[in-house]
Amino acid sequence: MRPLGWIALVVVAAAVAGVLALIASPLPDGLDTTMERLGLHAGESAAKAPMPDYATPGVRSPRAATFVAAATGLVVVVLITLVIGRLIARLRPPTPTDDGKRGGGSAP
Amino acid sequence: MHIPDGLISDPRVWIGADVVTVGVVGYAIRRESRDLKPERVPLMGLMAAFVFAGQLLNVPMGVPGVSGHLLGAVLAATLLGPWRATIVMAVVIAVQCLLYNDGGLTALGANILNMGIAGTLAGFGVYSGLRRLVAGRAGTLVAAGVGAWFSVVLGAALVAGQLALCSDILSRVGVGRLFALLVGLHIPIGLLEALITVGALAVVTQSRPDLLGLRPKPAASEAGEGATAS
Numbered sequence: 001m002r003p004l005g006w007i008a009l010v011v012v013a014a015a016v017a018g019v020l021a022l023i024a025s026p027l028p029d030g031l032d033t034t035m036e037r038l039g040l041h042a043g044e045s046a047a048k049a050p051m052p053d054y055a056t057p058g059v060r061s062p063r064a065a066t067f068v069a070a071a072t073g074l075v076v077v078v079l080i081t082l083v084i085g086r087l088i089a090r091l092r093p094p095t096p097t098d099d100g101k102r103g104g105g106s107a108p
Numbered sequence: 109m110h111i112p113d114g115l116i117s118d119p120r121v122w123i124g125a126d127v128v129t130v131g132v133v134g135y136a137i138r139r140e141s142r143d144l145k146p147e148r149v150p151l152m153g154l155m156a157a158f159v160f161a162g163q164l165l166n167v168p169m170g171v172p173g174v175s176g177h178l179l180g181a182v183l184a185a186t187l188l189g190p191w192r193a194t195i196v197m198a199v200v201i202a203v204q205c206l207l208y209n210d211g212g213l214t215a216l217g218a219n220i221l222n223m224g225i226a227g228t229l230a231g232f233g234v235y236s237g238l239r240r241l242v243a244g245r246a247g248t249l250v251a252a253g254v255g256a257w258f259s260v261v262l263g264a265a266l267v268a269g270q271l272a273l274c275s276d277i278l279s280r281v282g283v284g285r286l287f288a289l290l291v292g293l294h295i296p297i298g299l300l301e302a303l304i305t306v307g308a309l310a311v312v313t314q315s316r317p318d319l320l321g322l323r324p325k326p327a328a329s330e331a332g333e334g335a336t337a338s
Contacts, residue, residue, distance in 0.1 A: 006150070010157070013157045013161065016161060017157075017160065017161040017164055020161055020162075020164045020165040021164045021165075023165070024164055024165050024166040024167075024175075024177070025166040025167055025168045025175040026166070026175075027166065027168055027173055027174060027175035028173070028174065028175065029109065029110075029166065029174070029175055029176060029177065029297075030109055030174060030176060030264060030290065030293035030294045030297055031109040031110070031111065031264075031267060031290065033171075033173065033174045033289075033293055034286070034289040034290050034293060035115070037289060038280075038281045038285060038286070038289065039280075039281075040115060040271070040277065040281070041114070041115070042112035042113060042114045042115050042212070043112075043113050043114015043115070044113065044114060045112075045113050045209050045212060045213070046113045046212055046213040046214045047206070047209070047213040048209075049205075049206065049207055049208050049209035050207060051207055051208050052208060052209045053208060053209065053210070054164075054208050054210070069207075069208065070164055072207075073160060073203060073204075073207055073208065074157055074160055074161060076203055076207060077156045077157065077160045077199060077200055077203050078153045078156055078157050080156075080199050080203065081152050081153045081156035081196055081199050082149060082150070082152070082153045084195065084199060085144065085148075085149035085152045085153065085195075086146065086149055088137055088140050088141050088144050088195070089144045089145060089146040089148075089149055090146075091141035092141055092142060092143070092144060092145070093142070
């Protein structure tokens with residue numbers, strides 16, 4: 001796929017993520033429910049997150065704040081995964097079976 | 109089942125989980141540094157997007173007042189292999205923690221261990237074991253569904269185990285109630301996991317059976333071109 005195709009795909013996926021976050025059930029999940037029923041509590045957060053609880057600071061409408069936070073997160077997740085994947089792939093020692101490139105120096 | 113800060117009250121438990129997680133993810137990276145070809149990286153990005161988006165969508169479960177969401181570990185493992193999937197899951201869970209405080213920073217190692225490592229490795233183990241018993245596309249889908257269900261229930265059991273290792277929690281609530289509630293609540297959530305995993309893989313195997321190591325459909329009719337270039 002062309003780079004433009006990838007960018008379009010990520011933009012669409014980010015929008016989908018934003019919508020999913022909006023239609024998500026607000027009910028507590030399995031662990032939250034367990035904590036409630038057993039009287040267990042979380043403590044103070046150890047670190048400050050830029051978008052705590054999927055809300056974008058400075059965005060007044062709560063729905064827009066959720067949409068933007070989720071869409072941003074999807075882009076961040078994809079970018080970090082691609083960067084880490086590329087870095088790992090770069091570690092791979094070249095093998096003679098690599099598309100006929102043998103004994104070659106560094107790829108451009 | 110993202111554990112927040114302060115819930116694991118004994119620091120030795122979350123530090124221990126950190127050590128295990130760093131070790132396993134480090135091993136996964138080392139392993140993949142021998143195998144991962146640059147052209148396989150985009151599929152990792154795609155899976156990361158799918159898992160992240162899927163985890164956003166909480167769905168009300170049959171149990172009143174409880175919701176669940178996709179984990180995605182076995183889905184990722186079937187398409188990427190367990191080690192590559194471990195790396196993808198670790199990225200997703202780390203971003204959820206650092207960007208949204210969804211899962212505490214002190215519990216990050218435990219969360220990656222429960223959802224990203226146990227789910228991918230053990231869930232994938234169940235999947236590949238069952239796959240050997242039942243051949244073909246149907247067998248693969250059933251195996252993935254069972255593995256997906258198992259990955260969620262196992263993750264919940266690990267959370268219960270980590271909480272039970274904290275002596276003050278153990279003395280207050282008891283190990284039985286802890287496991288019964290966490291595992292019990294995640295049995296239906298695991299069914300949701302199986303449903304989404306099988307559904308997604310059914311779509312994937314329709315067009316790209318090769319991604320799961322299945323033979324393409326008999327090329328008598330139209331197909332045959334698409335999957336040949338590897």
